Amino acid sequence: MSITSTILRAGEAQGGHNLALGVIAVALATAVFYVDTYTDIEGAIAVLYVITMLLAAQATTRIGLLVIAAVCAALTLLSYVVTHGNSADLQSTIRLIVALAALLVTTMLLLKTETARVTLLSINSALKESEARYRSIFDRTRVALWERDYSKLRSYLMDVRAQGVTDIKAHARANPAVVDHCVDLIRVVAANEAAREMLGPESSAAGVLRRSIIRGQEKFLDVLQAIMDGERVFEDKVEVRADNGEDKLVLFSVSFPEDPAAFNRVVVSMVDITQREMALKALAEAQAELTKASKAATVGAMSASLAHELNQPLGAIVVNSQTLLRWLDRDPPDLAAVRRSAERMIRDSQRASEIIQNTRSHLSLSSNKLESVSLDRLVDETMALMEHELQRSGTTVLVDRKPDIPPVSAVKIELQQVLINLITNAIQAMDEAGNPERIIRITMERPDIEHVCIAVRDSGPGITDDAKNKLFAPFFTTKATGMGMGLSICRSTLEARGGKLEGTNHPEGGAIFEMRLLIKPEVEHA
Numbered sequence: 001m002s003i004t005s006t007i008l009r010a011g012e013a014q015g016g017h018n019l020a021l022g023v024i025a026v027a028l029a030t031a032v033f034y035v036d037t038y039t040d041i042e043g044a045i046a047v048l049y050v051i052t053m054l055l056a057a058q059a060t061t062r063i064g065l066l067v068i069a070a071v072c073a074a075l076t077l078l079s080y081v082v083t084h085g086n087s088a089d090l091q092s093t094i095r096l097i098v099a100l101a102a103l104l105v106t107t108m109l110l111l112k113t114e115t116a117r118v119t120l121l122s123i124n125s126a127l128k129e130s131e132a133r134y135r136s137i138f139d140r141t142r143v144a145l146w147e148r149d150y151s152k153l154r155s156y157l158m159d160v161r162a163q164g165v166t167d168i169k170a171h172a173r174a175n176p177a178v179v180d181h182c183v184d185l186i187r188v189v190a191a192n193e194a195a196r197e198m199l200g201p202e203s204s205a206a207g208v209l210r211r212s213i214i215r216g217q218e219k220f221l222d223v224l225q226a227i228m229d230g231e232r233v234f235e236d237k238v239e240v241r242a243d244n245g246e247d248k249l250v251l252f253s254v255s256f257p258e259d260p261a262a263f264n265r266v267v268v269s270m271v272d273i274t275q276r277e278m279a280l281k282a283l284a285e286a287q288a289e290l291t292k293a294s295k296a297a298t299v300g301a302m303s304a305s306l307a308h309e310l311n312q313p314l315g316a317i318v319v320n321s322q323t324l325l326r327w328l329d330r331d332p333p334d335l336a337a338v339r340r341s342a343e344r345m346i347r348d349s350q351r352a353s354e355i356i357q358n359t360r361s362h363l364s365l366s367s368n369k370l371e372s373v374s375l376d377r378l379v380d381e382t383m384a385l386m387e388h389e390l391q392r393s394g395t396t397v398l399v400d401r402k403p404d405i406p407p408v409s410a411v412k413i414e415l416q417q418v419l420i421n422l423i424t425n426a427i428q429a430m431d432e433a434g435n436p437e438r439i440i441r442i443t444m445e446r447p448d449i450e451h452v453c454i455a456v457r458d459s460g461p462g463i464t465d466d467a468k469n470k471l472f473a474p475f476f477t478t479k480a481t482g483m484g485m486g487l488s489i490c491r492s493t494l495e496a497r498g499g500k501l502e503g504t505n506h507p508e509g510g511a512i513f514e515m516r517l518l519i520k521p522e523v524e525h526a
């Protein structure tokens with residue numbers, strides 16, 4: 001009994017049955033041993049141990065089988081010793097060998113069978129596991145899935161193809177019954193929970209399939225064509241109608257197996273994109289509205305910019321004409337001074353005309369021409385333009401020139417407008433603070449191979465905390481008569497050419513604004 005219990009497969013469901021087999025096997029072994037040892041029956045009785053082994057094999061493991069084989073062989077030898085002891089003859093020895101050989105062969109065959117059985121069991125359980133995994137993915141995924149049997153449809157389409165039809169759409173147009181027939185050939189095997197949620201509880205019924213196919217017949221013909229052409233994937237937007245009559249736009253996708261035999265289980269997925277499409281449509285509409293609004297804002301900004309930019313040359317013209325009159329009123333009139341004032345007026349008028357010209361071309365959206373601009377010359381010309389204003393406010397400009405700054409490819413008047421804005425702001429800030437020492441430092445640098453920087457630093461009070469985050473916001477101003485457009489326009493002007501404009505307070509006092517320019521702006525910026 002102790003042997004039986006060790007060799008029985010513990011814990012198996014068929015434990016009771018195994019125990020019975022084990023008991024019979026032990027009883028049989030005992031009987032064989034008794035007959036072999038204590039009766040006079042001549043013959044290879046021990047061969048009957050094979051039956052014991054066959055019985056035990058049903059209920060034991062491989063190790064158990066080896067143990068039983070060893071026990072049977074031991075019993076056979078024991079019988080032989082007890083029966084023939086000292087008088088062993090040739091016949092009984094041959095019978096012993098036959099019995100032992102039978103046991104050996106049986107053990108080997110049983111071991112082989114057991115190995116095959118174990119392998120089969122593990123393959124089977126792996127298969128079951130994968131099936132369960134597939135099931136759980138199919139059932140639980142939030143994507144609506146259908147399992148459809150396309151095997152009959154595929155066979156039909158292959159037959160049609162064999163008859164020489166390659167364009168199923170033309171074929172279906174010529175034979176209207178084809179679509180209906182094809183729909184009939186598809187069988188819905190299963191639908192998951194998400195599919196039922198999307199199209200309703202009836203979504204696995206063939207009627208739903210027919211309903212959606214009839215709505216999107218052209219798309220269905222595309223699917224047929226894809227099967228016919230042996231394509232592996234079909235994906236498109238398709239309109240389907242849910243059980244409750246609601247129309248949905250879905251992304252329909254199906255991957256066809258390589259193996260024709262697997263067409264009986266094709267997985268079809270649908271993702272509801274109705275909301276997304278509606279959102280995209282709303283977004284496109286909003287964008288169109290925004291573009292319209294921003295065009296209006298651009299026109300507004302340009303008018304504001306025009307007024308702002310013209311203010312400076314027009315103011316200078318007024319001042320110069322007053323000066324000119326004063327020189328004329330002298331007795332005798334100082335004609336050399338009159339000439340100088342008149343020249344300044346001409347220069348400022350030309351600048352005003354350039355500004356108007358430039359704004360005009362901005363508004364007509366024609367891009368200005370890039371030219372090679374030397375920063376040194378740009379600063380000099382700008383200072384000349386602002387000469388009067390600088391003198392009036394008692395501002396000294398210190399320019400830190402560097403020999404290795406290359407010219408930039410830019411629209412000169414744009415850079416000039418930005419520079420004038422920065423210098424004007426600096427003068428106004430120092431004016432407002434009533435600084436006795438008014439200094440503007442202009443520095444130029446080449447921080448890397450692609451860029452150059454021009455910084456304008458003043459000795460004013462610096463940017464207030466309140467202004468820091470809003471400096472570049474349109475219409476932000478802290479000045480009573482300010483428009484708040486200057487910095488905003490300057491920044492967008494530079495950014496349009498791949499440049500940047502930043503403003504901050506200098507650690508040693510005053511505000512510093514830095515223009516960062518691309519030496520060679522890329523085509524898209526330009």
Ligand code: ADP
Pocket residue numbers: 421425426429458460461462463464467471476477478479481482483484485486487488511
């Ligand atoms: P505006 O000059 O019409 O006010 P800007 O856009 O040129 O418009 O300037 C916006 C604001 O930025 C100014 O009102 C001012 O508060 C601040 N600001 C600009 N430049 C300086 C500067 N150099 N120092 C201090 N504050 C400045």
